[in-house]
Amino acid sequence: MVYTFQMLNIGRTRSQSRSNRSLPLGGMDYVDPKRKSSVGKILVAAALLAVFLLMMIKHSPTSSTSTHFSRREPGVTHVLVTGGAGYIGSHAALRLLKDSYRVTIVDNLSRGNLGAVRVLQGLFPEAGRLQFIYADLGDAKAVNKIFSENAFDAVMHFAAVAYVGESTLQPLRYYHNITSNTLVVLEAMAAHGVKTLIYSSTCATYGEPKKMPIVEETTQVPINPYGKAKKMAEDMILDFSKTTDMAVMILRYFNVIGSDPEGRLGEAPRPELREHGRISGACFDAARGIIPGLKVRGTDYNTTDGTCIRDYIDVTDLVDAHVKALQKAEPHKVGIYNVGTGKGRSVKEFVEACKKATGVEIKVEYLARRPGDYAEVYSDPTKIWLELNWTARYTDLQESLKMAWRWQKTHRNGYGPPGAIPS
Numbered sequence: 001m002v003y004t005f006q007m008l009n010i011g012r013t014r015s016q017s018r019s020n021r022s023l024p025l026g027g028m029d030y031v032d033p034k035r036k037s038s039v040g041k042i043l044v045a046a047a048l049l050a051v052f053l054l055m056m057i058k059h060s061p062t063s064s065t066s067t068h069f070s071r072r073e074p075g076v077t078h079v080l081v082t083g084g085a086g087y088i089g090s091h092a093a094l095r096l097l098k099d100s101y102r103v104t105i106v107d108n109l110s111r112g113n114l115g116a117v118r119v120l121q122g123l124f125p126e127a128g129r130l131q132f133i134y135a136d137l138g139d140a141k142a143v144n145k146i147f148s149e150n151a152f153d154a155v156m157h158f159a160a161v162a163y164v165g166e167s168t169l170q171p172l173r174y175y176h177n178i179t180s181n182t183l184v185v186l187e188a189m190a191a192h193g194v195k196t197l198i199y200s201s202t203c204a205t206y207g208e209p210k211k212m213p214i215v216e217e218t219t220q221v222p223i224n225p226y227g228k229a230k231k232m233a234e235d236m237i238l239d240f241s242k243t244t245d246m247a248v249m250i251l252r253y254f255n256v257i258g259s260d261p262e263g264r265l266g267e268a269p270r271p272e273l274r275e276h277g278r279i280s281g282a283c284f285d286a287a288r289g290i291i292p293g294l295k296v297r298g299t300d301y302n303t304t305d306g307t308c309i310r311d312y313i314d315v316t317d318l319v320d321a322h323v324k325a326l327q328k329a330e331p332h333k334v335g336i337y338n339v340g341t342g343k344g345r346s347v348k349e350f351v352e353a354c355k356k357a358t359g360v361e362i363k364v365e366y367l368a369r370r371p372g373d374y375a376e377v378y379s380d381p382t383k384i385w386l387e388l389n390w391t392a393r394y395t396d397l398q399e400s401l402k403m404a405w406r407w408q409k410t411h412r413n414g415y416g417p418p419g420a421i422p423s
């Protein structure tokens, strides 16, 4: 399926490359297959998006072809942030911009929010700071065009579909979106001489290790298509890196929570992903009364309070790890790091922190175990501390949830409908 909406520059800057405006949006990731039944809705949404995109093109500058993004500039590091309209990618872009990096976001908005990009553009409107390119990484031709028209120094590859449950229902989508698209990115990097890659991986690549905490040498035996697709992508990157002078950093995140402490960005997944959602999303939905309460599955695990243990890492710490990884990336070297707090928290603890952070007495239902859930997962973050001088600082669960709740409360509809800009 190839969409022919053409839109690349939504920004206020006058620096967007004109030729970048004609990338086709293609690939299977644009429309959630579940929504195929509501063809009418999709057509209406598509028409609205098309009108919006055309309006944007109309209002885009046409006179200046960018030199900022297409040429290397001494002292300026230009980072391609794939998936930069999503939760973690937008926070990473914000941090990079704050640290004076030049940023290009490439996203197909299948899961991300144009509203997040708009916030970033509002904060950094100057020419040559941020550009947004609307493209699908599954479209190799489009990706190559982007690389040929932009002088990237490094890639932070966040773009992915990222729900374990969904991956078991749509495995091919996951292998396509994660593994195959990473191949496209790697090939484009190789073809265009971009030598530094920071890759978003996950603790799901470890599967169910018997021994805790998880160290980087823990054998990776992923148990779902999401973890397997990420592991395959890691393997491709590692094999390729052996033949080149690439600088590679693979970061395996644990459970990411929180949002920008200054309340500018937040986590706003599509409502239809709710059923696959993460525990923080469920907590906020319950606090807002969107769902009746929280369901805790399994109270008889061999843990302190019988509920599962996970390692929750605040997104601000996570993006700090990315910046440190970028700074320490070296040619011919690969760094693989766990990014977690090293501290396991039980689901019961999480629920209590959520109640306190939101001030809502959330209803909790305790149910039998869900098949496939493992009792305990937490990281040993010693390696990243020793080698990158990184350690988690936002380790108060309640505080992280409080920051995220502040954004949730003021953004009841997230960033607004997909493709729309909040007023």
Ligand SMILES: NC(=O)c1ccc[n+]([C@@H]2O[C@H](COP(=O)([O-])OP(=O)(O)OC[C@H]3O[C@@H](n4cnc5c(N)ncnc54)[C@H](O)[C@@H]3O)[C@@H](O)[C@H]2O)c1
Pocket (backbone or CB within 6 Å): 027, 029, 082, 083, 084, 085, 086, 087, 088, 089, 106, 107, 108, 109, 110, 111, 112, 113, 135, 136, 137, 138, 157, 158, 159, 160, 161, 162, 177, 181, 200, 201, 202, 203, 252, 253, 254, 255, 256, 257
């Ligand atoms: N959130 C977590 O707890 C967590 C944990 C471990 C790893 N990760 C990894 O971090 C990365 C970011 O996750 P997130 O939570 O921000 O997810 P997200 O869904 O909020 O963001 C992903 C972004 O990628 C974009 N995207 C997806 N497919 C694309 C494609 N084919 N072309 C262009 N853009 C595309 C989406 O539109 C979205 O903006 C992912 O790689 C994920 O696997 C996340």
